[in-house]
Amino acid sequence: MATIKKIELIKQSMSKKVASGVEILSDDDIETLKDMLQQLESFDVNLEILTKTLIGTIVSKFKKHEIIGPTAKALVKKWKSIAKGEVTNNNSNNKGEEEEQKPAASAAKTAVAVAAAVKPKRRNSTNAATAEMREQWFSLQPYRQTTCQKLHDILINTKTSLIKQGINPDAIDHLVVERATDVEQSIQAKFLSNKTEYLSKARSLCFNIKKNSSLACQIILGQIPSKKLVDLSSEELVNDKKRKEIEERKKQVMDSNLLDWDTQNEDKINEMCGITGDLLNASLFTCGRCKSTKTTSTQKQTRSADEPMTVFVLCLACNNRWKFS
Structure with a gap:
C-alpha cells in the first residue's frame, strides 16, 4: 500500500533523529519533525497500517520534547482510539467469526500498546475544566500548541508568589491554563493570516512576561485583559526598573540633540570638569x-x-x- 510505504519512509527518517538524540534536536530538525508529524496526521490509517509499520513506537519517543511533544501525544492518542475502535467493532461480530478475529484482536492489542507506549503523566490539578482545556491545545496547529505551552510554563513560575498572597494553588493552576489559552487566542485573532507576525508577537510576549514577574501576576489575576496585552508594545511590557532606564536614555538622546544643550547644562559641565x-x-x-x-x-x-x-x-x-x- 502507498500509505504504508510513505509511513515507512517517515519512520526511517524519524528513527535517525532519535538515534542522534531527542534532547539535542536543532531548530532545523524540529521544523522537519513538525512537517513529518503533520504528514502522519493527514494519513487515513487503520489497525493494519499501525500494526505493520509500528510507527507508534517512534512517534512516542518524541512525546517528552518541549516543542513537538504535544503534537506527538495527540497523534498517539488518535491512533490508540482508532485501534481500540476497530477492536470493539470486531468483538461485536457473531461467535462464528471469533476464530478469525483472534489474530486481528491480538494485533490490535499490540498496536494499542505500541501507540500508547508511555501514557502521559496525570496532571496534579484535579480541576476537570483545566484538564479539558489543555486537551483542546492538542487540536491546534503545532506552532500554536507551542505558544500555549510556553505561556503556561512562564506564567506558572509565579505560582509561589501568588500562593504567598493567599490564592488557592488549584485556582492558580486553572487560571494559568485559562490565561495562556486566552492570550494565544488573542494573538491568533490579531495575526490570523500572518504566521510570521504571529510568531514574532508570541516570542516578544513570552520574553517580556518571563522578565517581568509582576506583569505575569497581573495577567493571571485578570488585571490585564488578553486583548489589551497583545496590543502593548515591548517598551510597555517591561518592568518598572527597565522602563525608567529606557526613559532616561531617551531623555539623554533628546537633550543631546538640542542646539543649546551646552548652554542649558553649563552648570553640570563645569561641575563634571571641576571648574568652580x-x-x-x-x-x-x-x-x-x-x-x-x-x-x-x-x-x-x-x-x-x-x-x-x-x-x-x-x-x-x-x-x-x-x-x-
Missing part, C-alpha cells in the same frame, strides 16, 4: 599687563580666506587690548 570659584569667570587668555584671567575675546577674518581668523582680546580688569593671529 574664580575659574568660572576665567577665560583662555591671561592679560600680559595685569595678569588677570578676566578677559573676553572675539574673532575676525582680517586676512585672506585661507588664513586663520584673528583673535582680539580685551582685559576686563585693566582695559588692555591685544590680538592673536
